[in-house]
Amino acid sequence: MGLYQNNPIFSHLAPATALTLAALALTLFLVGCGDRADSESAHEFLLPWPVADSAEGEYRLQRVQVKGLEDPGRLRGSRAEILSQVQGFHSGRMSGRLAEPRLAQKDGLWVPKDDRSSMAVALYAHLDRLVRLDEVLTPSRHLRRPRQAAFELKVQGGRYNQAVYQPKIDAIYFSPYRMEGLSLAVNGGVIAHEHFHAHFNEFIIKPLLTQHRQENLPRLNSSGALALRTPADHNWALLRAWNEGLADFWAYIYGEGSPFLGQSLMGMSACRIGGPARGGQGLQVIIPGKVQPRFFHPREKLTQEPQTLITSCDLYSLGSRFTRLLQSLAELNAVQRPAAHGGQVLTHYQAMGALILEKLPQVYRSLGPSFAQAEWDPAELLVLFFQDEDLSRESCFLLNQALDWDPERREMLQEVCPSETLEVTD
Numbered sequence: 235m236g237l238y239q240n241n242p243i244f245s246h247l248a249p250a251t252a253l254t255l256a257a258l259a260l261t262l263f264l265v266g267c268g269d270r271a272d273s274e275s276a277h278e279f280l281l282p283w284p285v286a287d288s289a290e291g292e293y294r295l296q297r298v299q300v301k302g303l304e305d306p307g308r309l310r311g312s313r314a315e316i317l318s319q320v321q322g323f324h325s326g327r328m329s330g331r332l333a334e335p336r337l338a339q340k341d342g343l344w345v346p347k348d349d350r351s352s353m354a355v356a357l358y359a360h361l362d363r364l365v366r367l368d369e370v371l372t373p374s375r376h377l378r379r380p381r382q383a384a385f386e387l388k389v390q391g392g393r394y395n396q397a398v399y400q401p402k403i404d405a406i407y408f409s410p411y412r413m414e415g416l417s418l419a420v421n422g423g424v425i426a427h428e429h430f431h432a433h434f435n436e437f438i439i440k441p442l443l444t445q446h447r448q449e450n451l452p453r454l455n456s457s458g459a460l461a462l463r464t465p466a467d468h469n470w471a472l473l474r475a476w477n478e479g480l481a482d483f484w485a486y487i488y489g490e491g492s493p494f495l496g497q498s499l500m501g502m503s504a505c506r507i508g509g510p511a512r513g514g515q516g517l518q519v520i521i522p523g524k525v526q527p528r529f530f531h532p533r534e535k536l537t538q539e540p541q542t543l544i545t546s547c548d549l550y551s552l553g554s555r556f557t558r559l560l561q562s563l564a565e566l567n568a569v570q571r572p573a574a575h576g577g578q579v580l581t582h583y584q585a586m587g588a589l590i591l592e593k594l595p596q597v598y599r600s601l602g603p604s605f606a607q608a609e610w611d612p613a614e615l616l617v618l619f620f621q622d623e624d625l626s627r628e629s630c631f632l633l634n635q636a637l638d639w640d641p642e643r644r645e646m647l648q649e650v651c652p653s654e655t656l657e658v659t660d
């Protein structure tokens with residue numbers, strides 16, 4: 235453990251040093267059992283890793299089985315690839331230096347020797363697992379592989395503390411992290427969030443760009459705000475908010491409801507809760523997952539303050555209300571999916587993940603053609619997601635509540651919920 239003392243990534247992970255041998259042995263046993271049938275190459279690393287079922291989204295140094303690497307010192311597998319330096323772009327992909335972590339080996343355990351090495355391996359391990367999760371949720375359709383990510387990238391203008399999915403190169407990059415908390419490139423929740431943007435890009439944004447030229451799409455002004463003048467402005471704002479909200483929800487799917495997104499104090503965390511963070515404690519205190527959301531509509535803000543523009547902060551805020559709603563529905567076990575390929579039974583969160591990936595193309599087919607003509611109602615997205623699902627009374631009640639008991643929207647909900655479940659009760 236001495237390796238990690240005085241190391242900025244791990245400075246807040248003091249409990250890790252108290253990790254007992256018994257706990258390590260238990261982790262080893264659990265990991266070993268789950269993977270016995272898989273003959274693919276696997277190496278064991280000591281990594282900062284989310285603690286299973288932690289209500290606080292805690293991270294500790296743990297033994298983690300990492301799959302798909304021929305050589306543990308070169309982070310390229312068939313599902314994920316990590317670059318430590320980007321030299322250029324070829325055929326829409328990043329090219330550069332492959333991450334080669336510095337490692338020590340002891341009794342079959344690979345221990346990263348420094349911060350950068352640890353970060354690179356953790357990033358690979360999460361990305362590889364996210365692709366494997368996609369394979370379980372939608373066996374017949376997948377994103378281009380290997381998924382690429384680069385870390386500690388010096389970005390133009392010297393920006394820090396950013397995690398970005400860049401659609402032009404279909405890759406994720408992280409700029410150097412200089413804030414408190416867990417480094418973004420080690421945070422499985424943040425990696426899951428960025429990974430989801432690739433799905434949204436593939437099924438929603440790309441088809442939209444084949445219909446509308448990029449330069450005709452609405453743009454945020456220099457201070458990051460958007461005026462909602464046309465239906466396209468409004469729908470673009472809604473798409474951006476859904477993209478962010480669903481990406482946050484993907485972090486919860488990956489972490490099975492654990493709030494580990496909040497372990498890194500990101501610049502946008504205050505926006506995600508629709509107001510200033512209370513007590514500076516970040517997301518984890520304020521998004522408990524069970525808050526009943528009031529569904530937010532971009533127009534509502536303009537109605538109240540006609541001169542106000544929609545800022546990117548508003549878009550995160552709008553998206554996070556959607557995240558909370560999906561979390562609450564996942565916890566109500568709102569949708570069911572049969573066991574996946576290989577007999578794996580899907581959890582409540584994973585069933586919602588399968589639903590989202592299944593319905594995204596349909597969302598575009600239904601809403602895309604009217605992008606520039608008519609303002610979409612947020613309720614339409616919910617109806618498209620939950621059509622043909624056998625929703626419980628509790629789930630319908632929650633959806634109705636989320637839409638503010640609005641009679642017009644309730645009419646839309648009748649497409650997915652029997653009308654007796656939509657009665658207003660005190």
Ligand SMILES: [Zn+2]
Pocket residue numbers: 427428431477478481
């Ligand atoms: Zn995002």
